Amino acid sequence: MSVLPFPSFLDDVKEKGVKKAVFELVDESVERLTAGMNIQDIREALRGEAASRKPNPRLQPHADGFWLHMRPSYFHADMTGLYPTFRLGWLSTYFVFFETITGMLLMIWYTPSPLVAYQNMVDIVTRVPMGQLVRDLHRLGAEAMVLIVALHMVRTFFTGSYKKPRQFTWFTGLILLLITGFLSFSGYLLPWDQLALWAVTIGASMIEATPPAVVGENLNLLVRGGPDIGANGLLRFYLLHVLLLPALLFVFTGVHYYKVIIHGHSLPPRKENIGEDTAKRVPLDKRVYFIPDILTSEMMWVAVTTLILVVLCIWFYDAPLEHHADPQITPLGTTAPWYFLWLQGALKLGDKVFWGLIFPGILLGILAVWPYLDLTPSRRYADRRIVITLFLILISFTTYLSYMGLAEFGVNTSADAEILFEMTFPPAHNHMGKILPVPYSQLVPGMYTTAQIAAEEHGEDIGAALDAFNQDVDTRVVAETGTGELTTTEAIVAAELTVDHLSTSSLNFAPIPADAPELHHAMELFYQKFLTEKASNELLNPWGGVVITQHQEGLKRIDVIVSWDEVVIENGFPVLDENGEPIPVLDANGNPIRRSNITHLFIHEDGGYFSL
Amino acid sequence: MLIPNIENRITLGIVAFVTTMVLLGWAAINEGGRMVALEDTFHARAIEQGASLFAANCTRCHGEDGRGRENFGPALNSPYFFGHDFFPEITDQITRLTTEQVALTAERIRPSVAADRATEIDARLAEIETRINELNAERNPQLQAAIDKGYNPQSPIRLNSVGWGGTLHAYVYTTLEHGRPASISYWPNGPMVAWSQTAGGPLRSDQLVDIADYILNWDKGDNWTLEDLFAVRQFPKVPCDPSNPLSCGIAPAGEPPVGSDVNAALTAIAALTGDAARGDQLYHGQVRSGTDNALPCAACHQAEVNGVGPMTAGTWTRAESLHDGDPALAGYTPEFYLVEAILLPGNYVVPNFSNAMQAGLGDLMTPQDLADIVAYLKTQTQ
Structure with missing residues (x-):
């Protein structure tokens, strides 16, 4: 006999045999854990049968259990x-x-x-x-x-x-x-x-x-x-x-x-x-x-x-997961x-x-x-x-x-800054600058320009168009510097582009290689940015350039250039003439004043942007 | 009810649960490869970030291509920085010969050295010198373009030159973090400043890691070429002691120093009269030596005995007795002992002390300074 005031498990084994005693122990444990339903009750419930004993054991967990007391029975x-x-x-x-x-x-x-x-x-x-x-x-x-x-x-x-x-x-x-x-x-x-x-x-x-x-x-x-x-x-x-x-x-x-x-x-x-x-008055x-x-x-x-x-x-x-938080760099187009x-x-x-x-x-x-x-x-x-x-x-x-x-609505940034940002911004909100998804192998070192895309749109010969473009960038006087020297787009851009890392100090744009279709696509998107109403009003005779250089093993540097003739801007918006055209700003000699804006980014071959 | 039949609900639930578990298992199997790939991606992003930070902050002194800028900052994109030796066998041989040369020279100077051993040593020293010259003649002309810009072919590994025991990444990070405050004494256009916000600079620690990742991406491993070495515009300088212009490669302002030849120094001071009072002041750094240096003797040798150096008091008593006739000092005179202890401190280390005394003190004093200090020490009897 047990020393306990009730029969022990061993007493049960002696009396009923191991199999029955263990089953009863398990059955009893299940009933305790479910606060009222034993194994047979659960089996019946899951089979969709009616409960075989009364009072209905399926109401018991709602009355006695913690979790289901919060749910109606x-x-x-x-x-x-x-x-x-x-x-x-x-x-x-x-x-x-x-x-x-x-x-x-x-x-x-x-x-x-x-x-x-x-x-x-x-x-x-x-x-x-x-x-x-x-x-x-x-x-x-x-x-x-x-x-x-x-x-x-x-x-x-x-x-x-x-x-x-x-x-x-x-x-x-x-x-x-x-x-x-x-x-x-x-x-x-x-x-x-x-x-x-x-x-x-x-x-x-x-x-x-x-x-x-x-x-x-x-x-x-x-x-x-x-x-x-x-x-x-x-x-x-x-x-x-x-x-x-x-x-x-x-x-x-x-x-x-x-x-x-x-x-x-x-x-x-x-x-x-x-x-x-419906709490208490649900018909049977x-x-x-x-x-x-x-x-x-x-x-x-x-x-x-x-x-x-x-x-x-x-x-x-x-x-x-974007770049590390930086209180000093406010990304354009931040949203809640x-x-x-x-x-x-x-x-x-x-x-x-x-x-x-x-x-x-x-x-x-x-x-x-x-x-x-x-x-x-x-x-x-x-x-x-x-x-x-x-x-x-x-x-x-x-x-x-x-x-x-949304960021697109109602924020006024200058068109050139906006275009550069849209070409180069780091992955954010599952979007990224248009250059980033170009596969690393298609970022062929060289200098490329949206003038090529413009020539393609007009069905011109690309080689001749680029020659003329290079010539124009190199020689056409676009403004006079304060000291009386005449200056060209080439000089303006080269001065802004930190040319130390370029093997050549002069700009010479070449056709986009045929085996770089994604780069070509990015240049097309670049070109299309100049066609928006905002860009065409703020940027006169614009072109975009992309300069790709091999910077390190597995790391390329991409300089992105926007170049345009300055127009008259008041209160952040361009002034239009009676034909709805922007008005160019001219220097003392009547030359348009050329402006450029340049930014750069680095892309590593394992950066994985094009696989995102 | 969306699915009226309880069996169908249970079946759908179980199928969904099992499918979820299978998918999680499938994802777990692929985790290893995914994690490696993603880690590469984040490392690549760090390099890109580092490149932008370097372009914005570092190129003024280290150059757009990391090859340095003359008199502004050293090359980081260089075989020297990454510790690539183009002639490792020659470097190794010269190092071993030099070690032997130093040991033999120290032995040769001792008064106790026997005559036939002295002859043997002289012959070996001559042989070593010839061999070193041969090896240098074989190697150095091939590196001449770099040597002209300050490259030391016998010290081809940056981390060894500066005695850094950690990794190159840690070396770069530490340098970025704290800068090199003392480098103002050997870079004419200003020192390497501290870049970390913790040290008062502008950059966060994660940005410093990015820059270090970018700099280390210049490593070409075994593929460095001599062209890379010759493309360097400015080699790093080994940090020097601003109080000792010689160590910074600057000729001292004062008279020529006494050097490290003990016998020559003894001859020189024999012709001079030592001033014990000035020697006292020199010893305690209160006046500057003839070569315009402050001598650090009293930093370790103090009035009382301490763990660093023997006490000043009683120096002459101990010298006169040659440390109670220590056999290692057989044949020494007390003056020889004193002068050797100052000029070549490693030759004899007093029992129970370690070889901690600064070498090269002979470059910081003139013969007259030495005479004065010896005169002062002779007053230290006990």
Whole structure:
């Protein structure tokens, strides 16, 4: 006999034999772990059979277990289809856990310090097995989560599910949307690359606009940890990202879920009246039990969504990692993350305080209290035409603002600087300068010009055209220097082009080699940049040049030249004559004044731009 | 429900799960190659970044092509910088001959050396000198264009010249990080400044790594050619001691120094009268020597005994007794012992001390300075 007050396992073995005793032990353990379902119960549930014992063991985990106490034990059959929920709520929850798990894996390799953060990222993608995949999953999951949560809110609005009694559920959902946005945004800074630094700088600058100035300045200091984002700012964003915001997210997720239990799921608009809920009044024939139907459905969604994410990240998506953050180099065309583009667009409309703070504040405020304002008694679409129209207008407006937030819209840079940038900019937002994707082997050392492309367009002989072009660049007097000396384009360009690294000190443009079609294509794109309305108004008689030199073993230097005749410019815009043509600026001798702008970049044969 | 049949839901879920696991396994199998390729890509990007930074910050002194600029900065794109010796056998032979030469010269100078051994040594020294000249004659004309610009064919490896024990990458990084504050004494157009933000410069540490990666990309390994060596516009200078102009290749301002020949020095000071008071001041660095140097004697030899050098007090007592008749000093006179200890400190090391005394002090003092110091030391009895 056992010394215990109840029979021990050994007593069971003696009494029932090993096989039966072990089975009973396992069965009992399973029942404890599932808070009520033994192996037979699980088997029956997964087979789609009815429960064979009473009381129904499938309700037990909802009553006694921790995890399922947050889920209703049965759903209304009318909301288990794809419509009306599109499973967006469950997917949002899925992403909370997906992001937490992938995020914790990334935390192992990450230190929030500007000294090492970027190198950590490089190590994650180059030295940690599966590191790039986990990072891609985390990043893609974050973008997807913002999208899914936002769509969840849009769906809830369209079906009127925010109405009584679910007003507060809507409110917590809005908070969750905000937290999701800020979580994604705070994660943006952590790689400490150019994309991170500048996207976050733009976002944080809105905080600075908070009136009065003393509040804005101090809020800004509080978030950035200094006048600019540095070591303190990175640490603060990190702590927001991994501690504060996730903690808030879990708290509000709990509240949100509890409200679903209290009020039940909302049904399609025509099947439920205002003030009713499905929590306790689901007819017996309409009940779909969580175990097994909803549970298997949700697990299926989890498995399929994970598969989709893994497929996307293995073959189609790599999280961007640009150059190391550099507070001194502002890339042209910096934008906020796409889900904050509407704010960046709004800022271009005018006053920073109004469009950056008051406008989004009013918008979010209205959304937050909307269920308490909209007291119309019907959830049916037909009865809510005005509200739905207003909401569609709001979505259109936000989309339009997002479009205005794009770098292309409304930023005025000189045409030559813009063209040089578009030819040479480093990979950013999955785009890069037109020269970079040219395969290394096709970057044949030599000097090439868009004049060749112009000759091809006009069907001229390329050799003769280039001879004439070289002659013109070399000899035609284009301006007089201050000292009375006459000068040519050649002299201007050669003086700006640091010619030490060139074996020859004079410009001599040659035809693009026939076996370099990608280089030819890049030169065509270069040429087309001069044809835009902006470029043709600002740059008179322009040409572009590309000078390729072998700089080191496996490293080529590419100088990119834009040369043009100066035109009259007032307030940043060219002055046009009555024919709509730009007006050239002439020197004392009546010669046009030639200008040039030159930049250079280096391309290594292993740089891998053309394989991106 | 999107899929009404529970079996189909379970099947789809399991298929998706298994497919995910297979895909993850497939990705894991390919990770090794992917990581290597991506690491190459990031290294390439670092080189590109380094090239831009070098073009913006370094070319003024080191040249667009890294081959240096005369009197501004040394070549980095050079076989010397990467330690490529075009005549390794000759360098090796001369090094071994020189080592033997130094040892024999030290032995030859001792009063205790026997007459027939002295004759043997003289013959061997003559032989070594001839052989060294032969080897130099075989090698140096082939390197003449570089030697004319300051290349030392017997010291063809930069890291050895400066006594750097780490990697070249670390050497470049450290130089970028801290600069070379003392190099102002041998570069007429200014020193190598510190570039790192930690040392007050403009660049971040990751940028310094990029520049170092770029500089090391000039390495041609075994493919360096003499043309590369001759294309160098300016060779690096070996760091020197600004207080000793000779070590910087600048002729000293004062009188000619006494040198390192002990017997000649003894003869020279025998004709002079030593001034013990001035010797005291010289010894303690309070006046400058005839060659315009401050002597560092008292840095190690102090009033009390310490771990670095024997104490000053009692020097003459110990010299007179020849360290209680140490057999290694057989045949020495006390004066010979003192002068040898100053001019060739490694020849005899006092028991319980290490061979830490600075060599070449004879280049920092005139015969009169030596006479004064000897006179001063003779007052140090105990």
